[in-house]
Amino acid sequence: MNGKGISVTLAMALMATLVAACGGGTNGKEVTGAPEPKAEEPAKPVNTGPREITMYTGGASLDEKGFNEQYGDAIRKKFPDVKLNFVPNAAGTKMADLIASNTTIDIVFDSIGYANTMKDFKIQVDLTPFISARKMDLNKFEPSAIEFQRKLGNGVLYSLPVWTASAGLFYNKDLFDKFGVPYPKDNMTWTEVFELAKRLTRNEGGVQYVGYVTSPGHQANTNQLGMKFVDAKTGKATLDSDDWAQYMKSIVQFYQISGMEWNATNSAIAAQRAMFEKDRVAAMYTNYSGGTPPEDMNWDVVSVPYYDKAPGVGPQSYPAYLSITNLSKNKELAYDIVSYLVSEEYQTLNTRAGRATVLNNPEIIKQYGQGLAKFKGKNVAAMFPAKRAAIGDYTPEETLVSAQFSTAYTDIVVKKKDLNTAMREANEAANKKIEELKQKK
Structure with missing residues (x-):
């Protein structure tokens, strides 16, 4: 974990988001x-x-x-x-x-x-x-x-x-200590991290704590499974596939843990990062774009968790x-x-x-x-993962579909749409935009 004529403008939309999520990696004494x-x-x-x-x-x-x-x-x-x-x-x-x-x-x-x-x-x-x-x-x-x-x-x-x-699963040691939960470890799976997140999502003293937050767009764009947003043969979006549906589920499950209510404001990337770095109510945060927590936070980092179907494979560079x-x-x-x-x-x-x-x-x-x-x-x-997934294509079409993935994520976590509906409609919207792009070329 984010011009150049028609395709530059499209790519800049994603890049602006990625850059906005990136700060903090080089500040310090x-x-x-x-x-x-x-x-x-x-x-x-x-x-x-x-x-x-x-x-x-x-x-x-x-x-x-x-x-x-x-x-x-x-x-x-x-x-x-x-x-x-x-x-x-x-x-x-x-x-x-x-x-x-x-x-x-x-x-x-x-x-x-x-x-x-x-x-x-x-x-x-x-x-x-x-x-x-x-x-x-x-x-x-x-x-x-x-x-x-x-x-x-x-x-x-x-x-x-x-x-x-660089990419990692950052964690606030003070929150783990506060709630008596063991720190994350290197080489964990997403299933294991989900269990940790459930123990850390709680309301205490009127303060709502969250176990885990992320930047869904970064996570999808650097996905560890090597999935593409566009089918190279058909030129069509792939968000309606079972693979992308399961991938989306692996992210939104963290936002469906009982206790936290999400809306269009607090589910935004900047707001989630603020929960971890500024408000310090989020216990864990994956950063895929090189940023690190503030110097005054009691933090550490472990490797980005692995998927069961891709053991040992880290996020894309x-x-x-x-x-x-x-x-x-x-x-x-x-x-x-x-x-x-x-x-x-x-x-x-x-x-x-x-x-x-x-x-x-x-x-x-x-x-x-x-x-x-x-x-x-x-x-x-x-x-620094020992093994990285192959880098995606980053074509203008991929950028278009990536943006629709992020839209689907928001629709799901704010309970506007169920997962299947959100992914189907995002796929339809992406294909429409791909056709519009073809017409402009």
């Missing part, structure tokens, strides 16, 4: 005395033209301050002779605006929610020749993040992952990617920078700052958030 990551060899100059690079973000969440903290400062330190520019995604600087004004964009940073941006504008560059020439080992990456890009590019690799969202555009006049230099940002050196720095690495490197993984005081003593390894 620095821990002093932490070991510095081992420096790698500086990139060698390979361009004869001006060493100037412009980076652009496809998402609206990254401003210049955030860019410098996450990328800019590290790049300028590594490449002191490069003039680095940043263009945010804002009014007047959307991708279409920049292309229309012949603005040079060298590198694009996009989350997976904007996976089709480069493709839609036909500005992608095949990174294979650069990767081959520099002998980059792609096996160092978490496999699904690379497999997704190969699938998106029909075998061609246009982007490299730079960080991903939700990576962000770096791409080089065909608008760039400095493609070699742009690749030097991209290569640095996916290197062990930068990945260690970034991971210590609370942004999960995309590398399959246990030594880097165990340093997740260790540059921040709030992570001290936490079970951070739980947020």
